[in-house]
Amino acid sequence: MDGLDVVGCERCDELCRSRSRIVNGVGPADADLLFVGEAPGANEDEEGEPFVGRSGSILDDALRDAGLARADVRITNCVRCRPPDNRDPTSDELANCRGYLERELSLLDPELVVTLGKVPSEHLLDRSVAVTKEAGDVVDVRLGDRSYRTIVSVHPAATLYDGSQRETFFETIAHAADLAGVSERDGGQSNLGSF
Numbered sequence: 001m002d003g004l005d006v007v008g009c010e011r012c013d014e015l016c017r018s019r020s021r022i023v024n025g026v027g028p029a030d031a032d033l034l035f036v037g038e039a040p041g042a043n044e045d046e047e048g049e050p051f052v053g054r055s056g057s058i059l060d061d062a063l064r065d066a067g068l069a070r071a072d073v074r075i076t077n078c079v080r081c082r083p084p085d086n087r088d089p090t091s092d093e094l095a096n097c098r099g100y101l102e103r104e105l106s107l108l109d110p111e112l113v114v115t116l117g118k119v120p121s122e123h124l125l126d127r128s129v130a131v132t133k134e135a136g137d138v139v140d141v142r143l144g145d146r147s148y149r150t151i152v153s154v155h156p157a158a159t160l161y162d163g164s165q166r167e168t169f170f171e172t173i174a175h176a177a178d179l180a181g182v183s184e185r186d187g188g189q190s191n192l193g194s195f
Contacts, residue, residue: 003107003195004029006080011096015081020045025104032111032180033073035059036101039089039121039156045082050075051116051156058156059116062173068182076104078120082104094123102143111180113141114173117155124150131155132165136172138179139151151176 005024010016023040026049030138035051043053051059058129060070079089079097089097105113115121121129124141141150159166 004104006097006100009080009097009100012081012093015079015083016095018084019081021048021051022080023048023077023082024080025074026050026085027071027074029074029108031072031074031095031108033068033116033180034105034108034110034112035073035075035116036120036124037075037077037116039077039079039093040082041086044077044081050077054160055156058159059173062156062170064178065170066174066177068177072182074108074178076101078123089121094119096100098123098147103147105143106146109146111149111182112138112176113150114153114176115150117158121152125152132158132168135168136175149179151179 006022009022019040025042037050040050041053043056044050045118050056059075063070063073078101079093080100083089083093113124115124118129118131121131121134124143129152131152131154135154136151138149138151141148153172153176154165154169156169159169
């Protein structure tokens with residue numbers, strides 16, 4: 001689909017120097033579920049695809065448990081270039097990339113957006129988010145002239161550092177699949193009408 005990929009952006013000097021490539025979102029342009037992470041890490045920068053390292057393996061496992069494959073969903077990031085030393089993107093870097101994310105959301109028009117971790121949750125919800133406490137909560141997020149149903153999730157990497165987060169993460173992904181109507185358990189019917 002035209003307009004989804006960012007090509008040749010030079011808005012952030014430091015990110016342009018630290019990246020090997022721009023890492024655009026992957027997955028079908030008609031996906032009902034859109035996962036939004038923070039920024040590419042070293043593996044993503046090398047391979048040119050979001051969530052391909054250890055965190056990506058955990059996301060793949062959670063998708064599989066929910067009856068989905070990576071090919072069924074779209075995965076993107078708030079920032080498309082790897083920050084040096086995998087640091088969090090700055091507020092300026094997030095702002096510089098925001099238009100790209102808004103355009104991607106507008107073109108995709110997903111049933112449900114899943115924010116993976118604190119940075120994308122706070123960036124899209126435009127407020128402080130206690131991710132562990134709010135995991136699984138569904139909120140309306142207004143971007144531009146549109147509103148999107150969004151579910152807050154812990155980052156898959158949180159399950160690596162705190163095993164107690166694994167159940168929360170897997171339950172949130174299963175809940176997202178059910179809400180978006182993409183789970184095998186619900187026959188493909190969106191369950192967002194009640195929200």
